[in-house]
Structure formats: structure tokens, C-alpha cells
Amino acid sequence: MKEITRRQFIQGLAAGAAGIGLSRVFHGLVPEAEAASDSAPEKAPASSSDFTLTVLGARGSSPVCRGDSMAFGGSTSCYMLRAGGETIFLDAGSGLLSAPAEYPKPPVFLLSHLHVDHILGLGMYSWLSKKEAETTIYVPAEDGDALQALDGLYSPPYWPLSLTAYGSTVQVLPHGFPLQIGEITVDGMKGCHPGGVWCFRIRFRGKTLVYASDFEHEEPYFSELIEFSRGADLILYDAQYTAEEYETKKGFGHSTAEKGLELLERSEAGQLLLIHHDPFLTDRQLLDREAQIGRDNVRFAREGEVISLSCTENDAVKETIAGNVKTYSRLNDGTWQCDDYIYQYRLEISGRMPNAAKDSTFVYLSNIEEISFEQAYRAAGISSDLNDYFAPEEAVLVEMN
Numbered sequence: 001m002k003e004i005t006r007r008q009f010i011q012g013l014a015a016g017a018a019g020i021g022l023s024r025v026f027h028g029l030v031p032e033a034e035a036a037s038d039s040a041p042e043k044a045p046a047s048s049s050d051f052t053l054t055v056l057g058a059r060g061s062s063p064v065c066r067g068d069s070m071a072f073g074g075s076t077s078c079y080m081l082r083a084g085g086e087t088i089f090l091d092a093g094s095g096l097l098s099a100p101a102e103y104p105k106p107p108v109f110l111l112s113h114l115h116v117d118h119i120l121g122l123g124m125y126s127w128l129s130k131k132e133a134e135t136t137i138y139v140p141a142e143d144g145d146a147l148q149a150l151d152g153l154y155s156p157p158y159w160p161l162s163l164t165a166y167g168s169t170v171q172v173l174p175h176g177f178p179l180q181i182g183e184i185t186v187d188g189m190k191g192c193h194p195g196g197v198w199c200f201r202i203r204f205r206g207k208t209l210v211y212a213s214d215f216e217h218e219e220p221y222f223s224e225l226i227e228f229s230r231g232a233d234l235i236l237y238d239a240q241y242t243a244e245e246y247e248t249k250k251g252f253g254h255s256t257a258e259k260g261l262e263l264l265e266r267s268e269a270g271q272l273l274l275i276h277h278d279p280f281l282t283d284r285q286l287l288d289r290e291a292q293i294g295r296d297n298v299r300f301a302r303e304g305e306v307i308s309l310s311c312t313e314n315d316a317v318k319e320t321i322a323g324n325v326k327t328y329s330r331l332n333d334g335t336w337q338c339d340d341y342i343y344q345y346r347l348e349i350s351g352r353m354p355n356a357a358k359d360s361t362f363v364y365l366s367n368i369e370e371i372s373f374e375q376a377y378r379a380a381g382i383s384s385d386l387n388d389y390f391a392p393e394e395a396v397l398v399e400m401n
């Protein structure tokens, strides 16, 4: 592979995050040719049905910059979601410095909590300085004074100015669930962590992602998280410690890969991305832990990787049935599709037609709960009266025996 600089690598990530035909998971370096130029504006996701997660920072507690940890990266918690033209950042750790320079729509931040490793990137986030830019930041703030929550760090003597004094329009709002951001729906659940934390369940066109960072697996929180994550396509889960390390770190507010696996299984979710890597963990150790788990759908997050949960038409079709009248498909959500119409029911209607020697069966996809045998055979082409036929949105004949 061609030698590339870290800067080019990050630019490549931004290009990937912008959705340049990326529907695969990639990890590692992006070839130079794919890297975006400094001035290239961000493009909207390739397709409006793309739902991508870009890991901008997966390190926990503190950023690190050591040669032995660069494969997984040293930037702290920041994950960028793009779907339906929206951009949502889950936390704003130092990984935010690799965020794109432009957005199709103003970005929205969901902060799980205000520990410094989760808000460290905001101070140098250049978007906030753009005059015409708009940003909304949702923060945990019980009393409604959301801005004050961030000013705890972003005000003198800790920082020269408040985030609202950067020149752009910044709205800081308290969490309120469910939250609707364009077509994206976000639900929240309180987790177990010193000072509190929010977990998020994010849905877009039938795909679901759960974010549970800085989460200690105490009861009843862990059981609640299992329900909260039920059937998710992807779970991001805090795995800062091994089960053995955890024994001496109880109450620190973090969990283990073992509990992550239990969560994955019990919630019947699709994939597990382990996050919030301990700052002292090396690439070698993380690779070893990953190999020990040895499962395709479980990984430790790598800074820069993009995971696509695209809900393309092909993805939504679970099974296509080549019927003897029309080809139709069963969709993941249990409905049926034929031509451009979606139907609630698949009805098999059997009976004997007048003067027939044996029974006939008609299969209709239908939005009508019940179709009588007489209706079924008349609408199958026997009747000369147009009133006997269904409108295409009502029902369609797909099989006949």
C-alpha cells in the first residue's frame, strides 16, 4: 500500500463519511486517490437511504498519541451518523477534529454526558466559527439550563470563551425524548455511570443503532439496556475493561467485552462494536482481545472506519417469490411487495369453482383482511364486470393453482 500521511488518512475518512459509494465496512488506510482535498466541500450521502456511522474517535477517558495505538486510534469519543441528509454526532471528544468542513444540513450533537473526554473536541471545532453556520447541541441538563452545563468547561479560566461566542449560531438544548431529527428518531435511556449518562437508540428507515458508551453493567440498568437494544442492527458498547480488570474497577462506570457479548445475544441484535478503549491499551492487546472473541459481528472500533447500515431496496427484500402469475417479495418488516405496491396480507384462498372437477387456490397480496373465494376467482379474470376487480392498491393476484 502506498505510504500516506495521517492527514491524508483523515481526509480520506471524511470522503468516506461523505458517502462516496461506500456501502462496506473499511478499516485501515484509504488510498491517496480517494482522499478529499482540503477545500473540497462535503458531498451529501450517495443515496438518501444511506445510514452510515463513522468512528472519529473511540478512545476512552483521555486521548493518546503513541505509535503502539494508532491502528485503533487515540482520539476520544466521537461518532458521526449520516442519514437522510442529516448529520448527527454522538459525543464530541477529540475525534471531532476529524469532522467534515461542510454539511448538507446543520449538524446536531447528542452528548451522552459531559465528562471531558466527550466534549473535548468542541473547543477547536472550526464549524462553530463559520458565520453562517448553525449547530444544535443536545446536552444532559435536568434543570433546563443547558448552556450552563457546557460553560462549565468552555469559559474562563478553563477556556477563553463560551461556545456561543464563536461567531456562528449555536443552540444548546436539554435532552428530550423521543427526538425527531428529519427522518431520524432518537430515544434515550439513562445508564449507569458516575454523574449519569444517556444511551441513545437511533432509528432511520427500519435500521436501528444503539449507543451505550460509559456504561457500567449494574442492575437494573443492564436489563433495561437489553430491552432498549432489542433487535438493533448495531450496538456500540463500552468495553474499556476485561472481566478480570473490572474486578478492581467497579464503580468507575465502564463495562467489559464479555457483557457486550451478553447484551448482543440477549437483545438479539445484529452487530456489536466495542468502544471506549482504555488509554493504556495497545493495538496488539486490542487485536488479541478481538481474536479471542473470534466473531465476525463483534469488533473493537477503529478510528476512521465507516459502517453502513444502508437500507437499500435490495436489503429490505428478504425473499423474492417467483409466483406463476406475478413475482413478489416478502419484506423484512413482514409486509409484501408487488410492482410498486406494498401489501399487509398474503391470502391463500381455496375452494371449488362452479362446475369444476377439483379445488383451486388463489394467492392474493392484499390490504383487505379477507377476500371470499367467489371474489378471488371473479377478480382472477373470470368476471366481465369491472366492479369485480381490485384496484392495484387493494389487492393483486400473485399465484393461481
Ligand SMILES: [Zn+2]
Pocket: 060, 061, 077, 115, 117, 118, 214, 276
Ligand atoms: Zn468517557
Ligand SMILES: [Zn+2]
Pocket: 113, 115, 193, 214, 253
Ligand atoms: Zn464518562
